[in-house]
Amino acid sequence: MTKVNKVLFITQEIVPYVSDSEMALLGRNLPSAIQDKGREIRTFMPKWGNINERRNQLHEVIRLSGMNLIIDDTDHPLIIKVASIQSARMQVYFIDNDDYFQNRLQACDENGNEYEDNDERAVFYARGVLETVKKLRWQPDIIHCHGWISALAPLYIKRAYREEPSFRDSKVVYSLYDDDLQQKFAPDFANRVLMKGVTKKDLAGVSSPADFVALSKLAIDYSDGIVQQSEHVNEEVLAYARQCGKPFLEYQGDNFAEACNDFYDLVGGEEEE
Numbered sequence: 001m002t003k004v005n006k007v008l009f010i011t012q013e014i015v016p017y018v019s020d021s022e023m024a025l026l027g028r029n030l031p032s033a034i035q036d037k038g039r040e041i042r043t044f045m046p047k048w049g050n051i052n053e054r055r056n057q058l059h060e061v062i063r064l065s066g067m068n069l070i071i072d073d074t075d076h077p078l079i080i081k082v083a084s085i086q087s088a089r090m091q092v093y094f095i096d097n098d099d100y101f102q103n104r105l106q107a108c109d110e111n112g113n114e115y116e117d118n119d120e121r122a123v124f125y126a127r128g129v130l131e132t133v134k135k136l137r138w139q140p141d142i143i144h145c146h147g148w149i150s151a152l153a154p155l156y157i158k159r160a161y162r163e164e165p166s167f168r169d170s171k172v173v174y175s176l177y178d179d180d181l182q183q184k185f186a187p188d189f190a191n192r193v194l195m196k197g198v199t200k201k202d203l204a205g206v207s208s209p210a211d212f213v214a215l216s217k218l219a220i221d222y223s224d225g226i227v228q229q230s231e232h233v234n235e236e237v238l239a240y241a242r243q244c245g246k247p248f249l250e251y252q253g254d255n256f257a258e259a260c261n262d263f264y265d266l267v268g269g270e271e272e273e
Helices: 022-036 098-102 118-136 153-158 189-193 212-221 235-243 253-268
Strands: 006-010 040-046 068-071 074-077 079-085 090-096 142-146 171-176 225-228
Touching (some): 022 040, 022 090, 040 118, 074 098, 090 098, 090 118, 118 189, 171 212, 171 235, 171 253
Parallel strands (some): 006 040, 171 225
Antiparallel strands (some): 079 090
C-alpha cells in the first residue's frame, strides 16, 4: 500500500478570504487538520473579485505567473498569487485572470444571475492549478477537489496530465456539495474542455447541453474516491456516486477531518485498474 504523504486541495472557497459557508469553513479547516496529522499540503482557490487583496496580503508569485492558457482558441493569461493564514500555518495559492475572476464573484453576479461562462471558468481554474503544481515540481499522492469550479480537474489529471511526473501516481478524491448550478452550459462545452490529451471520446457520456449534473458525473467518472461533504446534495448525483463502484465516504458532519484522513489512506492504497 502506498503511503499518503502529500495532499493537494483544489478548493472553491476558503475562510477568511470569502464569507462563511459550509464549503469555505471546510476549505480552511480540512487542510489545516490534515497538515496537523503530519501530511504535507498545498491549497488552491480562485481569486474571486470580492477578495480584498490588501487586507489579506495577497501578492503575485512572478516565477509562477506569465503562462497563457488557450481555451476555445483564445489566450488567457494565468496569474498566481499567494497569501498565508498565519493561525493555521497554511499558505494558499490563488488562480487569477482578468477575464474570469478579477472583477467577478463566485457562481453568480451581484444580481444573483449565474455567469454564462462558468464552464469556461472551471476549465481555466483546473488547468491553472495543474500547470502551477507542475511548476512547483510537487507530486501529490492525493488530490482532493471541492466544488463545481474544480469539477474538471479529475478529467485533466487522468487524461491530459497522466504522464506528468507530478500527477502520474496521484489519486483523485471529489467532494459533493449542495452547490448546484442552475443554468445549462454553452452548446460548445465539449470544445472548451478539449486540450491535448483530452478527446471527445473522453466526454462521450456528457449530455448536451451540459449542466451541473453532467459536470458532477464527469468528475465522479475520473475520480478514485467520492465524499458526500454536504448533508443534502443533488439526489441524481448522489445516486450516481453511490452506484459507481468506487470508494464512497458518507456525510460525516463534524467528524469530517478524521474521516477524510482515513479515506485518503484507503483511496491512496487502491491499485489502478
